[in-house]
Amino acid sequence: MIGLLLIMESKLDILIWMKILLIIFKVYLLGKACSKKSYLISSGTGIIDAFYFLLINVNLAINVCYFYKIPFKITDMSLKNNNIHNVYLNRAPKGLQNEFQTLFTHEAVQFLVDLNLEFQSKIDKLYITRYSRKYELAKNPKIPEFLKTEIRELDWKVAPVKRRLENRHLDLGDVSPSNLDHFLSALRAKVQGIQVDFDDGHCPIWSNQISGHYNIYQAVRKNLPDIPAISNLPILMFRPRAWNILEHNISINGREVPGSILDFGLIMFHNGLLLSREECGPFFYLSKVQGSSEAKLWNEIFSWSQSKLGIPYGTIKACVLIEDILSSFEMDEILYELRDHSLGLNCGIWDYAASVIVKFGTDPDFVLPDRNKYVNMSKHFLKKYMELVVRTCHRRNAHATGGMAAKLLPENADSEEFRQTVRGVCQGKLAEIKAGVDGFMVFDLGLVSHMNKLWKDQTGNRPNQISFLGTNEKITGKDLLKMPTGGVTMEGVLHNISVAILFIYNWLEGRGCFPYKGSVEDSATAEISRAQVWQWIRHAAKIENQDQIVTRQFIYVCSSNIVADLIREYGNSSGARKKLIVAFDLFLEIVSLRELPEYITTYLNDAHVFRKVHANL
Template sequence: MTQQVISSELAFQHAFGQDEQQILTDEAIDFLSELVVKFTPQRNALLAEREQTQRNIDNGNLPDFISETDSIKNIEWKIRGIPADLQNRRVEITGPVERKMVINALNANVNVFMADFEDSLAPAWDKVISGQINLRDAVNGTISYTNDAGKIYQLKPDPAVLICRVRGLHLPEKHVTWQDKPIPGSLFDFALYFFHNVNALLAKGSGPYFYLPKTQSYKEAAWWGEVFSFAEDRFDLPRGTIKATLLIETLPAVFQMDEILWHLRDHIVGLNCGRWDYIFSYIKTLKNHPDRVLPDRQSVTMDQGFLDAYSRLLIKTCHRRGAFAMGGMAAFIPSKDAERNQWVLDKVQADKQREAANGHDGTWIAHPGLADTVKAIFDQALGARPNQLQVMRDQDGEISAAELLAPCPGERTEAGMRANIRVAVQYIEAWISGNGCVPIYGLMEDAATAEISRTSIWQWIHHRKTLQGGEVVTEALFRQMLQEELQVIRQELGDPRYSAGRFDEAASLMERITTERELVEFLTLPGYRLLP
């Protein structure tokens, strides 16, 4: 790929077509350049600190609360405040920034749409640029889409509130370089969404709202606070104009929630239980600890002790500080089969009733067909109140590090291992083909669930765990199952779909990241090299 466009600081690896010219204007590039130059060195230092923290854990030091920040935890303070249009967030829908998806999600019977540049988007260059155009058009109310049959999709008069999820700190944007290295994808997504939409959002009584993923420490939250404050000052906006909800989806971050809220207190409105990534992070963070190995993915549910403690601690911490405590994702997809659909609704209801009873202020769904069911549950729990900030969970004792680190019971089964292989391979194949949000076996899968699938097997191999039938999980056993499950996938999908896909590449990547001596931190990093 040859370098095509150079700004004063940044080099762009693609020629600018019509779409790029709409988004990568001179003024937008200038703003992006300022952010990259000012904040990339510190971001790189934060990523290096992550590695050191992980080395300490690998060497036997379990994560714990930080005693030196007791002064923050032991005094009373509140976040700056929550805008009017974010006061009621009882149902949020998430999905990638594709045009039809954006319209359908904003029109759904939900309060918020989280438009995702992260786990549910495979960030090919054209997807990232068109995603920015789609969100700009949605903010302006001009977005429309016509399908091949001529059906026209347009926004309803009162769409959901829009929140943009940017990429995590670890993800690069390889198509733009600074000093011959890819720039942070997070800054690319933030800069362009903020630059093109801040004025229109404020004019209609909303604002530039963001979801922040994959945070691992309060120092990373403080970095975002500096980015937000710089952007506000750059455009002469009052402090606190930018609002963020941060996902607690890594194990290290659960021990620093008070500190995260404190360092983002001008901008933060809540924390979210990013449950699937949290399970993935539990496996990845404790990968060297043989007594912390999790069972089959299907056994690791929110009623398990370490996940229930995580949910309750998040609620108690957030509400003490006046911040929202958002619940996690219902990944189920409604079924046309009545019996299967009732099973789905029963599962979703039980999950969401637990969240509402615990005191969460709202929750996530992946499909608009679940909106009415989930909204009814939170309507019943909240009544006329817009949220549950008054639920302080005073009945809870102090939640200990031991509770948050305790593994859950359950079997490791051959069926579970084979299911992990099929899910991960199919998801990776879709992702490297440009689709980051994929229905597989009745669930809307994104990168997090594929991560759980492949890291579980890696950990079972690493610690030579046995399956329920007594068989030791080895690299050879995994490779045998991988080849067998590829044939199952071929039979399920049919030869034409299988042959037209990239399943051999996906299986090769799955094999490599599941058997390498050192656990690959994120499958999206090697996967990104296979994207255009």
């Protein structure tokens, strides 16, 4: 039996449905009047509910479930695969009916269904492998070893990239396409690329997904105001959601669709061929990849999609973000699996550092000190991580890129604070250039001219540094897991609590990132913030220069004081105050759990209270 997706497309459809509704409703009332009770079939109330819902949403896409036994004609929606039992697609968010119908055409839904069914068993295996690896590591904690494969010894290279990808000096990071003003500003910037983000800098509520994908659709077709043709724009580097986020608004055969598949599928179906014809894509960032087996799956998804859509093999290029400590032991294998579609590897800081706590945080030898005071890319474990990324990529003729500078420039460009901020960002990025990276990201558009000058001064007209092969110094597993010395500061505790609570609050408001104390905060900084607090509680870490250890009660008191201050600063409405209290409760819940959740975003995305709030956004 096939679940039916019905899309209202004409006035005739609407009139017919309204007439059917009125007839059914009259029959229902007549039955009640005659027998003083409904004598419709047991699902009769469901029928009335479904038709009433249809009446007030006649211009939306409506889900019509098979079990109501309503005999609709399905000539327009021919789902060809006999294995399909039902397809569930939630209605359009309020005010986004046109955008919804533009994206979820019959053909687009068919493509999403085919894509999901083609890789369903392999996606299931991915999740099973993640769980198995997690519990194997918990049962037998030890420093991982580099894979011993012949791939490491053979002399192979990734496929060459097109002209527009040779220079990857500067991308704008955390650009959620659902924030149209920010997206438009990014499209006008003098950068090589834009990280069009459905992950760290994006909140995946249904309305944001629809508006974000629609804005991409419009940009590719030159339908946005004062935006040139796609061939004259910076490269759009799409970052779909990672595998850890499920899309609760779509299911196929009773299985919710992974957010990564939905985002990738919509981008490819609507924009892939157009981008390929202009030699502008499609190009991707792949986040939170856990090992080479996941890279292999992505490569198969790319190959299948290109064949399905008539796009030449190898057109898709993807940069893998090494954000998981276990992936740092499989960099060669990740590049190899994606060798025909590779755009190299990227190294960040906070997601990567948080993954160390997630994987090894119960061991007191891996307690990470105050991140603001003692953790930066010059520390041994992060320095060796970047060196390994550069060495591995350049040996294989692939780009190696660094993370995002999250600093925000003060408003007064003539102030000493402004000049200090610019100097600080330039100093950090200069160190990355000298380490051999081929590019990096900034968030603040005001930093673009400074970064372009930095690259010009350091590399002249060279588009990349792939010829730099790095040092021959051996890098071991212990190097990658050598924690920096240092302690826990009171300032660090309060900062982590504030960032985590504000992140949850902003997600409740439908925002993926937010400014705080001169930097932009996103899910990466929220990950490290909540992970550190959890770890400090677990190991009763001592506060520097104080006779105080970190306990649940101590965190509760600190958090209570912080949320009171946040309510005074941000709680200008009853709704905002309520959301701050919910954020406070969720934060305490997360840092008090027996087992640390792997991702804060997964925990929030699946939380009932969160989904209830999302339903109204």
